[in-house]
Amino acid sequence: MLKVGLTGNIGSGKTLVCQIFESLGVSVFYADKIALELYDNSEIRNLVKQVFGDDVYDSKGKLIRQKLASLVFHNEQALRKINGIIHPGVVTEYLKWLDKRADEDYTVHEAAILFESGLEHEFDHIIMVSAPEEVRLQRVLDRDGVDENEVKARMKNQWPEEKKVGKADFVIINDGKQFLIPQILKIHNQLKIRYI
Numbered sequence: 647m648l649k650v651g652l653t654g655n656i657g658s659g660k661t662l663v664c665q666i667f668e669s670l671g672v673s674v675f676y677a678d679k680i681a682l683e684l685y686d687n688s689e690i691r692n693l694v695k696q697v698f699g700d701d702v703y704d705s706k707g708k709l710i711r712q713k714l715a716s717l718v719f720h721n722e723q724a725l726r727k728i729n730g731i732i733h734p735g736v737v738t739e740y741l742k743w744l745d746k747r748a749d750e751d752y753t754v755h756e757a758a759i760l761f762e763s764g765l766e767h768e769f770d771h772i773i774m775v776s777a778p779e780e781v782r783l784q785r786v787l788d789r790d791g792v793d794e795n796e797v798k799a800r801m802k803n804q805w806p807e808e809k810k811v812g813k814a815d816f817v818i819i820n821d822g823k824q825f826l827i828p829q830i831l832k833i834h835n836q837l838k839i840r841y842i
Contacts, residue, residue, distance in 0.1 A: 648752035648837060649744070649768065653760035654775030655804045656797070657782030657789075659820040663775050664756050666830045673747050677736050677757035684735045685709040693731050698724075719799045733763060752837045761810055762803075771840075773833060774814035776807055777821050 652667075652674075654660045664674045684690050686708070694702060694714070702714045718724045740755060747753050754773075757765065766772055777785075779801070786797045811817050816833045820826060 647748060647750050648770045648840060650752050650754045650837060651760050651766065651769035651772040652754050652756045652775065653758065653772065653810060654777075655782060655807055655810070656758060656800055657785040658775040658777045659785070660756055660758065660775050663818055663820065663826065663830060664754060666827060667754050667834070670830075670834050672752065672754055672834070673750055674754045674756055675740055675743050677740065677755060680739050681732045681736050684732055687735070690731060690735060694728070697727050697731070715796070715800075719796070719803060722803075725803060729763065759804065761805055761813060766813060771815040771837065772813065773816045773818060774810050775818045775820050776811055777819070779807075781821055
């Protein structure tokens with residue numbers, strides 16, 4: 647089985663691209679979704695509280711995402727700390743997930759900070775979803791209803807697109823002008839041929 651990493655900066659449309667891969671019968675591991683679920687794990691909750699304080703969780707023990715985001719997206723050291731707590735758990739979940747899919751031609755692992763986390767060497771191929779910054783910014787503003795400065799702060803914590811594009815094996819342009827499905831089908835067919 648080929649292990650394929652899929653990444654892209656915030657607002658690039660990674661989820662939509664992954665959904666199209668899923669419609670082709672490809673299994674997709676959503677690292678960011680798993681990371682969010684891990685915040686409910688009691689061990690991880692305790693670690694997060696030790697580092698960031700009890701008030702990042704509500705009275706029912708649910709993470710207050712906006713509160714944690716405001717602490718980490720403006721502070722590189724804090725971002726490294728939270729990644730150090732969450733990423734080992736995500737890797738463990740991914741390995742368990744992979745074991746159940748050993749007979750598949752290829753799988754896709756979606757992660758926003760794949761390169762930033764140094765995970766690129768774990769994959770046979772990497773797909774980068776690319777979109778102009780102004781398009782990505784508008785998508786996130788429309789989707790999340792958050793402050794523009796907050797989105798820009800999150801963008802600043804990701805590598806520039808050009809750097810990721812240069813390291814990727816495949817690039818999908820999701821600028822709202824080019825058709826996605828033909829680009830994805832081309833990559834899908836190439837990956838199936840490489841597996842055979």
